[in-house]
Amino acid sequence: MEKLLKELQHADLQRQTRRHFLQSCGFGLGALGLGSLLSSCGTSSAGKSVSEEGFMAKIPQFAPKAKRVIYIHMAGAPSQLELFDYKPELLKYHGKDCPAEFLEGKKFAFIQGVPKMLGPQGNFKQYGQSGAWMSDYVPYLQTVADEITFLKAMHTDQFNHAPAQLLMHTGSARLGRPSLGAWATYGLGSENQNLPGFIVLASGGQQPDAGKSVYGSGFLPSVYQGVQCRTGGDPVLYVSDPSGMNRDMRKQTIEAINEINRQTYEDVQDPEILTRISQYEMAFRMQMSVPEVMDVSKEPQFVLDMYGVKPGEGTFAMNCLLARKLVENDVRFVQLFDWGWDGHGTSKDHNVEGGLRQKCLESDRPVAALIQDLKMRGLLEETLVIWGAEFGRTPMQENRNGLVMPFMGRDHHLDAFTMWMAGGGVKQGYSHGETDELGYYGVKDRVHVHDLQATILKLMGFDHEKFTYPFQGRNFRLTDTEGKVVKQVLA
Amino acid sequence: MLYPLLQASYWPLFIGRFHPVLVHLPIGFLFVALLLEIGRRTGKINVSESAISFVLFWSAVGATFACVAGYLLSLSGGYDNELLMRHQWQGIGVAAFAWVAWVVKSDLLGEKITIAPLFYLPAFGIATVLTMTAGHDGGSLTHGEGFLTQYTPEPFRSMTGMAAIEEQTTEIKPIANVNQALVYGDIVRPILEARCTQCHNASKQKGDLRLDQVAFMLKGGKDGPAFVAGKSAESELIKRCLLPENDDDRMPPKGKPQLTDNQITLLSWWIDNGAPTDKKVSELKVSEEIKPALAALGNGSVQREPNRKTVFSEKVEPANEEAIAALRKIGLVVNPVAQDQNFIEVSAINVGNFSDANLTLLTPLSDQIVWLKLGKTKVTDAGMEQISTLKNLNRLHIEYTAVSDEGLKMLKGLPYLEYLNLIGAKVTDKGLNDIAAMKSLRSLYVWKTEASDSGIIGVRKANPGLTIVAGPDSTVLSRFKRKPDSTAVAL
Structure with missing residues (x-):
């Protein structure tokens, strides 16, 4: 008997050729490797959490002061030296050569050699009880000076539009990270089931240079990405029923598709399928809700006058009004982009004199109206309004290719620029940070982009160091390894 | 050698920190032995020599362990070296002399060497004295020199030639000017x-x-x-x-x-x-x-808002999960407000037909609900009685509801209500008067109600801490009607 068994064993071992070994090992190890690869992509673990928790809100570390956000991004970057950062000293240097110390070891997007200094073009005065400095470029914003906290010494790491916009919105200058709005909706959830939690409205004729990644969801489930709505015409294309299809039939179709998708999800557990299901459902509900919320024809005339809009326009002013209507309907994060602020001095539209004045003329009034409108509806104290761009502009006049520009313009500047916030949990009538007398460097209370992001998250109730998402084997956060809450601006 | 080994793990410090605990054992034991010895020799008590010897043995053991722990603690550094050395040798002295006192009395030596018992009393005495001096130096190491006698009262103070008490406050006293x-x-x-x-x-x-x-x-x-x-x-x-x-x-x-x-x-x-x-x-x-x-x-402490206690300083029980599930079932949004707190927010944004009858669902959560959003729902005055039982309510939205003065009156007992949105509700001056005295109330929104200008002015007078926003006031609107005072608009 024993002999028989031994023989069996022997025969078996003989049968195990090198080919067998390679075959089984190859498959086994490969499967192991694939398994770890998949989990390191966050697929299996995230898929579990998504299916278990649905798209529920996470628990904030603090009670949120800002339950909603309207983020107004002036893509291209307006000049802080014309609008808010008053530098009378710079006027004295107007037309003089830039001091060498400002140029040593510096790189600019376009400035070459030794540029001339460019004095402020606006006429500045102090406004409100808080004595906020503003120029005649923004005559309407002056009326809400006491609602605003200015960050006068912002600084960033990137001097080109796309990476700087990415850094501002996703915390990283490279692609692939979730945007602030995605983090916000991931964290606080979406309240209105008929509207996306994160809506994007763009104006100015072009999309921001960094493209859709500035409102993308990165490695978060894509249900958290910003949904861009059109401002004029149909707000969302193809959301209305095709001819010959009624709403009931549409509903049945979507239900059937979702059922198939759900079965697929049970097989492969890819969270993106859940996103697809919820987007179908959302699209169906949006057929009713979006036209309603985007319809401004029922707004009283005085409100339209405040913003300076006419129904049917697809302007920045209209987007401001829509932003108010969206937060009124509990949309968590509304992102506005307005393109055309890149005042290099290259053309009639792109400079810091007439061109910038024209952009301000189109945007100053609706922004001020938005703050007033939110305030009278009791929304401002729960809504954080953020205004800013990806960087600022140089105190020097641009001299692209060593030439004199046809218009007065300034180059991209990352060492100092101004942003402001109002509403949800920030101080009213306060100015944080100072720049040197020429507005080149922040000299007091500088705020880095990551610090701003940490502060915004804090206002929304999150500790930026603890608010993380596991991806590729480590926990990621919006501020990555940086960022410090600017406590001084918290009300 | 030994030293690097000791530093390599947390064990030395862990044991070392027991020094202040262990050190009290030999102190107590030695004094007990001393008292027993005095009692025995004066004939006051009946106690055998072996009993005293037993206590003495444990004093020696305790002192030895205390020495070891003390040495390990001293490795963490930061002590005055001279004082530390003195303390160390005195401590070792306590252990050594306690052992001597015990051993000369014991069977080991006492019976074999006839003169040994002569050393008993001197060794015992020295150990006791060293306990006191080592103890004092140990106290000085921990609390700082002069800790013991810092507050010596008069007349002993001047008798011993000490300087007047120097005010060394551990808590900061208010400053007059x-x-x-x-x-x-x-x-x-x-x-x-x-x-x-x-x-x-x-x-x-x-x-x-x-x-x-x-x-x-x-x-x-x-x-x-x-x-x-x-x-x-x-x-x-x-x-x-x-x-x-x-x-x-x-x-x-x-x-x-x-x-x-x-x-x-x-x-x-x-x-x-x-x-x-x-x-x-x-x-x-x-x-x-x-x-x-x-x-x-x-005034000695930070009191930004005297006498105002926020609801978030309250502690409540965790919310009943079934009650939350019941709310979610009818479509309410229920979210936790913040970590480590059991408060929740409830919103009826998706339940337009929410009515008074549904309010009973909130009863099991009457401690936990701090933010409640019932704007544009069908709640009426009858429901406000139910709302008035939500004793930790902090923010209440009942805009665009049929709530009138009758219902409003019910809310005046809510101790933490800070935000009340009544826009478009059926309230008049009378209702506002009823809640005017609410100390907690900070923001009241009364646009599109029947409240009159004079009524609002009255409430403002009665409660100066309250901000009442009555919609777009005419001065604001006139600013937006006026042409901006910019003269330099160049197009």
């Missing part, structure tokens, strides 16, 4: 004495650092100077206070009383102003940020 106070002597030093010098003084120098005099701060410790005059952000003293509480380098260490934000602000301000030792508050630049911290010194 802040402007005339010495920045270092009256503000900075008391903060350091209350929170820092316990471990950083002449006799105990953790990290080789002393914070009891400015000169020593500049000299610094292991990690360099405590501060850099003029640069608080680069000063260890400030940086360490701002580290996360779990950080090993955080100061004061976890578990010890921490500096308040105001105290850190004050220290930073002092450093930023060059850390003068002779300047008064009025001689330094008093910025806006420092004002509240200075003002708080006047």
